[in-house]
Amino acid sequence: xxxxxxxxxxxxxxxxxxxxxxxxxxxxxxxxxxxxxxxxxxxxxxxxxxxxxxxxxxxxxxxxxxxxxxxxxxxxxxxxxxxxxxxxxxxxxxxxxxxxxxxxxxxxxxxxxxxxxxxxxxxxxxxxxxxxxxxxxxxxxxxxxxxxxxxxxxxxxxxxxxxxxxxxxxxxxxxxxxxxxxxxxxxxxxxxxxxxxxxxxxxxxxxxxxxxxxxxxxxxxxxxxxxxxxxxxxxxxxxxxxxxxxxxxxxxxxxxx
Amino acid sequence: xxxxxxxxxxxxxxxxxxxxxxxxxxxxxxxxxxxxxxxxxxxxxxxxxxxxxxxxxxxxxxxxxxxxxxxxxxxxxxxxxxxxxxxxxxxxxxxxxxxxxxxxxxxxxxxxxxxxxxxxxxxxxxxxxxxxxxxxxxxxxxxxxxxxxxxxxxxxxxxxxxxxxxxxxxxxxxxxxxxxxxxxxxxxxxxxxxxxxxxxxxxxxxxxxxxxxxxxxxxxxxxxxxxxxxxxxxxxxxxxxxxxxxxxxxxxxxxxx
DNA sequence: TCAAAAGTGTTCTAACTACACCCATGG
DNA sequence: CCATGGGTGTAGTTAGAACACTTTTGA
Numbered sequence: 001x002x003x004x005x006x007x008x009x010x011x012x013x014x015x016x017x018x019x020x021x022x023x024x025x026x027x028x029x030x031x032x033x034x035x036x037x038x039x040x041x042x043x044x045x046x047x048x049x050x051x052x053x054x055x056x057x058x059x060x061x062x063x064x065x066x067x068x069x070x071x072x073x074x075x076x077x078x079x080x081x082x083x084x085x086x087x088x089x090x091x092x093x094x095x096x097x098x099x100x101x102x103x104x105x106x107x108x109x110x111x112x113x114x115x116x117x118x119x120x121x122x123x124x125x126x127x128x129x130x131x132x133x134x135x136x137x138x139x140x141x142x143x144x145x146x147x148x149x150x151x152x153x154x155x156x157x158x159x160x161x162x163x164x165x166x167x168x169x170x171x172x173x174x175x176x177x178x179x180x181x182x183x184x185x186x187x188x189x190x191x192x193x194x195x196x197x198x199x200x201x202x203x204x205x206x207x208x209x210x211x212x213x214x215x216x217x218x219x220x221x222x223x224x225x226x227x228x229x230x231x232x233x234x235x236x237x238x239x240x241x242x243x244x245x246x247x248x249x250x251x252x253x254x255x256x257x
Numbered sequence: 258x259x260x261x262x263x264x265x266x267x268x269x270x271x272x273x274x275x276x277x278x279x280x281x282x283x284x285x286x287x288x289x290x291x292x293x294x295x296x297x298x299x300x301x302x303x304x305x306x307x308x309x310x311x312x313x314x315x316x317x318x319x320x321x322x323x324x325x326x327x328x329x330x331x332x333x334x335x336x337x338x339x340x341x342x343x344x345x346x347x348x349x350x351x352x353x354x355x356x357x358x359x360x361x362x363x364x365x366x367x368x369x370x371x372x373x374x375x376x377x378x379x380x381x382x383x384x385x386x387x388x389x390x391x392x393x394x395x396x397x398x399x400x401x402x403x404x405x406x407x408x409x410x411x412x413x414x415x416x417x418x419x420x421x422x423x424x425x426x427x428x429x430x431x432x433x434x435x436x437x438x439x440x441x442x443x444x445x446x447x448x449x450x451x452x453x454x455x456x457x458x459x460x461x462x463x464x465x466x467x468x469x470x471x472x473x474x475x476x477x478x479x480x481x482x483x484x485x486x487x488x489x490x491x492x493x494x495x496x497x498x499x500x501x502x503x504x505x506x507x508x509x510x511x512x513x514x
Numbered sequence: 515t516c517a518a519a520a521g522t523g524t525t526c527t528a529a530c531t532a533c534a535c536c537c538a539t540g541g
Numbered sequence: 542c543c544a545t546g547g548g549t550g551t552a553g554t555t556a557g558a559a560c561a562c563t564t565t566t567g568a
Contacts, residue, residue, distance in 0.1 A: 469557090
């Protein structure tokens with residue numbers, strides 16, 4: 001007799017196709033309403049939020065696994081993605097996948113053991129354009145939503161630690177690489193870009209110095225258009241000069257923030 | 258009948274105690290004769306060099322695995338160690354552990370399959386004091402030696418890529434963290450420290466500017482002693498002020514190189 | 515006494531900081 | 542017509558680059 005699959009997944013297949021003990025977790029950053037947001041999932045089985053994650057196929061790289069997970073959760077391909085750490089505490093395991101919690105939720109499986117095993121997880125962080133994301137929960141989750149970075153409370157397992165490390169890594173990266181292209185819409189104003197930087201860095205920057213510094217990198221182009229409909233002088237719109245932007249990604253920037 | 262163990266390892270035990278598919282590889286840097294060195298192993302089974310590596314125990318973190326490997330290869334505990342990347346190309350596998358190569362070398366085992374499986378490897382880099390290391394080959398290797406970073410030719414599998422990535426990561430780290438404490442003996446002269454920086458960065462630095470910049474961090478103490486026995490003015494000896502050094506590790510430095 | 519390499523100081527420039535003034539826009 | 546916030550400019554400060562002279566040492 002065929003196995004019950006109340007949550008829409010063939011776990012026997014999963015087990016046969018994925019590496020044991022290894023998963024990926026993604027910290028997906030977006031920027032909206034002058035706030036840094038992160039994509040989170042709420043478990044079907046326990047009352048906790050977690051990062052989007054998944055298993056690694058037997059013939060996949062971890063990057064491919066993360067890309068696949070992100071495609072599923074956001075609908076986006078071609079995502080800016082960076083591996084930043086592997087979390088390997090032997091005690092880390094997903095309580096949302098623990099036999100007792102899944103049974104409590106009425107899930108029937110024969111191979112709880114595989115899901116309940118020890119997992120080491122490779123942390124990735126992704127930068128995406130908020131408005132392009134269509135958040136989709138996975139089979140273990142009831143919802144998938146953006147949360148403001150400051151509103152995030154406790155997360156499942158060590159996911160809070162993973163989130164913090166991702167933030168720290170992104171802040172460091174900001175020192176020597178331009179980011180923003182992946183987080184902002186095609187056109188944006190200088191104050192918007194500044195807000196993004198301030199949000200990531202967690203401190204205010206001088207408006208004029210910021211503008212001068214950013215422009216000195218020569219990675220963005222001012223457009224003749226302006227942002228209209230504001231009760232003050234209309235700011236110019238800019239967009240990244242992709243060629244120079246990518247060159248700067250390779251060469252690195254010089255400044256400190 | 259008990260299994261033949263011509264290379265001194267019980268592989269059944271290894272398999273039962275280690276995670277499948279996962280290994281660690283360490284890029285161990287040392288500094289000697291004004292040269293950056295890296296610790297390499299020469300395989301018993303094929304004519305290739307590789308990085309020190311090992312498997313991950315079922316209840317170990319990857320950090321613990323790397324620490325264990327380094328203890329075995331160098332004799333040192335308390336090593337400065339940094340995880341920097343996970344290498345997960347599904348095609349990567351160790352030719353020195355491939356059945357045909359081990360059989361050719363006369364090794365008799367029943368579970369070649371385990372050794373020949375796909376491995377994902379977590380890359381670590383370590384900074385050690387050259388003179389304190391007592392290089393010890395592992396069971397798969399005939400020798401363990403220091404090689405000048407510029408003399409390293411081809412390495413086994415993707416180890417060359419791992420080495421390059423380690424170097425790149427260390428150079429980046431040099432931008433915002435002091436290193437040197439782990440690579441130099443307790444007392445050293447300013448020109449020696451400068452040579453180390455020049456070697457890591459791969460370019461020459463101005464003697465006077467270097468001294469001023471390093472001293473401005475206030476992480477080292479000038480000793481009343483000088484290095485004698487040189488046919489020129491005797492340079493002062495310095496040592497790191499551990500308290501301030503560690504604080505700087507946490508806070509980060511400001512300068513660019 | 516000389517070559518080699520260390521100690522120390524100055525000048526110039528570029529980058530960052532901290533401000534001030536004017537301008538456009540919607541309410 | 543005014544509050545809000547954007548566009549631009551300038552002076553002061555600090556960090557880095559380039560460079561010169563003096564000192565100590567063993568051979």
